[in-house]
Amino acid sequence: MLPLAERLAEKGANCYFAVRNVENSHGLLDGTGFSLLQAPITQPITDYRGKAAIGTYGDIMETVGYARADRLGALVAAWDGLFETVRPDLIIADYSPTALLAARDRIPAIAIGDWFTLPPSNVEAFPYLRKLGPRIPERTLLQTVEAVQNSRGIVAPTVMPEILDCAGSLIITIPELDCYAGLRPRPAIGPLLPLPAPLQGGPGPETDYFAYLSLGFRHTERVLEALCAMPVRGSVYLRDASGAQRNEWRNRGLVVHDVPQDMRAMSECSKVIIHHGGLGTIETVFALGRPQMLVPRHLEQGVNAEMAGRMRLAVGMQPGGRFQREHVEHALRHVIESKELRDNATRKAAELAERGPFNALEPVAEFCLTTLRNSAKRRGVRK
16 A cells, blocks of 8 residues: 555645554554554454354454444444544545445545455355355344444445445456456456566576465464475575574574565575465465465465465465375475476466566556545545
């Protein structure tokens, strides 16, 4: 979002950031001139004992208050207060359905995201994330939304996905990484910033792997144990790791970096990239042309791994740590040795380079400015 805000500011827009975590965002925004505000938040329900697993986007909404009118009403009221204070002409929402709900029929809004954060709004019900379907009926959620909107004198949506309906829904990934592509009226527009160029031919990778993993995911240790046990060479960067933890794995035989590494440089010298399966990293490695081994931490990354696997560009472990060390060893050995994966990765990089550069920032910024100008005209304000 920061590159978009910078581009909008160049065109004269005054941008505010309302974020969930102000501590994390402060370092990114400090010195930019953008105002940092605390977004309305609630404590998510994390005790799932006796409940089925999350099966739809609606189930995620239930965890942050959409099954109780008092909780949802408080959040919407807080958004109302924030909007009244800032008086925006346009809302640009990233994974913020409640901001869209609060702005509904009052302030023009644009939603930006990927397949997970922005499911289609033109359907009767949220698509299933798992075969088991929703754990809470969407009608229950809709009744909560109706109660809140009625209390505000605003027409409620007729179905839950309609909450996400706004002036524009922009999926900023490559289209093949949108698992809802067949349900949307318009395809994904591609990443905001250009993807890297494919790796050039050379002497070939010197090491077997580079791993970019989080030690905050407790099952990462199984992956590291496999790397220690296998006759392979490579290096790792561990997010959320202390100096003592990095030294512990060095003492066990791994090459551990103290700071994040440049993905292009690491891909040039590594046969395989190991990571958790975030879409941004998947896209980057697709563009560079290296096979991937994915270790998903949760449902979203698990679906990402499935999509990459169906394209025969990656091998994924079961999400949520449902694997053992021997499964990691088998998977990594396969990815390192597979000529099919190597060739597919090379072809995919060439294909993306031909289709690219996927610089969606300019058209997204222009769409936002056009919507902003139209909003200002309606409100009698010159921008």
